[in-house]
Amino acid sequence: MRKYTHILLGAALLVFALAPVLIHRAPYESTMGLVQKIFYFHLPGALMMLFIALFAGVMSGIFLFTKKPWADHYALAAAEQVVLFGAMTLVTGPLWARKAWGVWWEWDARLTSSLLLWMIFIAYLLLRRFGGPGSDKLGAGMALFALANVPFIYVSVNYWRTLHPKTTVVPNLVPPMAGPMWWAFAGFVLMSLVLFALRVQQEEQRARVEALYLAADEG
Amino acid sequence: MTAFFRVAWLIFRKDLAVEARSWELVSTTVFFSVACLLVFTIALINEGQAVGDVAAGILWVAIAFSGTLALGRTFERERQTDTLRALMLAPADRPALYVGKLLGILFLMLLTEVILVPLVALFFQAPIVDWPLHLAALLLAGTLGYAAVGTLFAAMLVRARSRDVMLPILLYPITVPVIIAGVRGTAALFQETPDAALAQFWLALLVFFDVVFVTLALWTFEPVMTE
Numbered sequence: 001m002r003k004y005t006h007i008l009l010g011a012a013l014l015v016f017a018l019a020p021v022l023i024h025r026a027p028y029e030s031t032m033g034l035v036q037k038i039f040y041f042h043l044p045g046a047l048m049m050l051f052i053a054l055f056a057g058v059m060s061g062i063f064l065f066t067k068k069p070w071a072d073h074y075a076l077a078a079a080e081q082v083v084l085f086g087a088m089t090l091v092t093g094p095l096w097a098r099k100a101w102g103v104w105w106e107w108d109a110r111l112t113s114s115l116l117l118w119m120i121f122i123a124y125l126l127l128r129r130f131g132g133p134g135s136d137k138l139g140a141g142m143a144l145f146a147l148a149n150v151p152f153i154y155v156s157v158n159y160w161r162t163l164h165p166k167t168t169v170v171p172n173l174v175p176p177m178a179g180p181m182w183w184a185f186a187g188f189v190l191m192s193l194v195l196f197a198l199r200v201q202q203e204e205q206r207a208r209v210e211a212l213y214l215a216a217d218e219g
Numbered sequence: 220m221t222a223f224f225r226v227a228w229l230i231f232r233k234d235l236a237v238e239a240r241s242w243e244l245v246s247t248t249v250f251f252s253v254a255c256l257l258v259f260t261i262a263l264i265n266e267g268q269a270v271g272d273v274a275a276g277i278l279w280v281a282i283a284f285s286g287t288l289a290l291g292r293t294f295e296r297e298r299q300t301d302t303l304r305a306l307m308l309a310p311a312d313r314p315a316l317y318v319g320k321l322l323g324i325l326f327l328m329l330l331t332e333v334i335l336v337p338l339v340a341l342f343f344q345a346p347i348v349d350w351p352l353h354l355a356a357l358l359l360a361g362t363l364g365y366a367a368v369g370t371l372f373a374a375m376l377v378r379a380r381s382r383d384v385m386l387p388i389l390l391y392p393i394t395v396p397v398i399i400a401g402v403r404g405t406a407a408l409f410q411e412t413p414d415a416a417l418a419q420f421w422l423a424l425l426v427f428f429d430v431v432f433v434t435l436a437l438w439t440f441e442p443v444m445t446e
Contacts, residue, residue: 064442120392127389132380141375141443145368145393148435152396152428156403 005197012190019187022180029177035099039177042092044185046114048192049085052078053117057147060140069207070200072136075143077199079124081192086118113153120146223318226311230319235326237296244292244327252285252331253338260342274343275405279361279398281335282328286365287387289327290373293320298377307444317370317440321433324366332358345409353418354408360425361401364432365394371436375443400424 019040029036056078063071093111094104105111124146128139238244259277263270297303306316336358340347347354372389376382404421407414 064439116392116395123388123392127379127385130381131376131385132378134378137443138375138379141371141439142389142393144439145371145432145435148431149393149396152424152431156396156399156424 005194008190008194008197012187012194015183015187015190019180019184022183026180027176035096038092038096040180040184042089042096043181044188045085045088045092047185048188049082049089049114049117052085052192053082053121053150054147056082056121057143060143060147064137064140064144070204072140073200073203073207074196075140076128076136076203077196079121079128079139079143080199081195082121083118083125084195085188085192086114086121089114090118109154113150116153117146117150120149223312223315226315227318227322230306230316231322231326234293234320234323238323238327244289245330247292248285248289248327249331249334251288252281252335255281255284256335256338256342269343272406272410274339274345274409275402277343278335278339278405279401282332282358282362282401283365283391283394283398285331286324286328286362286369287390289331290324290366290369290390291383291386293324293327294373294377303374303377313441313444314437317374317437320374321366321370321436324370325363328362328366329359332362343409346413349413350408350415350418353415353422354405357401357404357408357418357422357425360422360429361397361404364397364425364428367429367433367436368393371440371443374440396428397425400428 023037023040026037026040028034056075059071059075059078062068063075093114097106097111098104120142124139124142127135127142131138256277259273259280263273263277294303297306307313309316336347336354339345369386369390372393373386376385376389379385400421404418404425407417407421
């Protein structure tokens with residue numbers, strides 16, 4: 001493990017250790033009560049999912065057109081994290097929805113597009129796992145299509161009906177609530193970087209081992 | 220540019236000629252889509268009455284499922300005889316190959332729809348003749364979007380392992396906007412007082428989807444298919 005990974009890991013642990021204290025000390029929301037605390041995980045998780053999905057799409061594009069192996073390693077590591085953060089978002093979301101709207105699930109634009117984005121990245125991982133040789137390139141094409149697809153999903157589902165709080169919630173957040181929210185976000189960013197560093201390194205080593213096997217077969 | 224369309228046209232004609240000799244794809248796809256329609260009809264009709272406005276939904280599910288089958292078979296045929304490699308070796312633009320294959324799939328799917336749509340009208344008393352142009356445009360734009368993504372993915376998967384299961388896994392999540400727009404647009408035409416303006420909104424979305432995804436497919440076909 002490289003040196004900076006240790007530092008990142010330490011910082012992430014520190015942030016996570018402090019997060020419950022900050023979230024506990026944040027004021028109670030008047031209508032939602034305790035359930036509102038989900039928000040400190042839900043929103044940062046959703047933001048991470050979106051940013052990392054964007055990153056995975058860009059890396060896939062770079063890999064497809066330049067054939068640089070590092071771009072593929074980054075894309076794969078990112079796709080796994082999209083699924084991770086997506087799972088977090090999609091588990092905490094219904095818990096919130098049950099209290100706020102009285103239902104676990106609603107076919108609202110944000111919910112549906114998050115679910116589909118998550119499913120597309122699961123499909124990507126399935127392809128990478130079971131697609132056999134050449135699946136790296138196929139996956140890159142798939143991720144690129146996924147990226148172009150998000151606005152379409154959003155617009156088409158938005159035309160039904162939207163219950164989800166608008167994006168204006170975040171800038172208008174009162175400071176005692178915004179503090180813990182961004183703190184949790186910072187924790188996720190640090191955790192994501194640690195996972196990235198480890199996963200990319202692992203992929204590089206796997207690629208090296210593969211190349212050695214190929215060389216041994218030829219020799 | 221004329222060479223591009225000539226190659227696409229030749230590939231389309233080749234696919235038609237191969238198909239005309241066996242009728243394998245047309246007969247199996249059409250029969251499968253009708254079977255699909257029947258299964259959904261039986262599942263969703265209660266005491267002789269359809270539940271809600273399901274006709275549009277069933278129509279598009281049948282189109283999507285039979286489309287997947289057609290896509291898989293078309294490229295399986297190329298793989299078995301190793302003719303896709305021959306096509307790739309041909310001194311022709313790769314995107315032209317894609318357009319040729321896309322035209323073949325599109326033709327097959329539209330042919331299936333010509334049989335499916337009257338059947339839906341028959342089973343569900345769907346008013347298909349009130350706004351025929353709107354309905355035809357929705358079907359054409361939706362099918363083009365579905366086939367554009369499907370042709371690229373099916374071509375990519377020719378060399379992959381477990382390609383039969385991979386095609387629907389990759390294709391369905393990506394084509395959800397086509398299904399939503401197709402179903403909602405068609406449902407707007409099938410309801411008691413048809414809403415042509417709403418259908419036009421969905422049609423516009425489908426056309427936009429087609430433009431983006433055909434462009435993207437033409438752009439990615441070359442790097443994805445290069446070994």
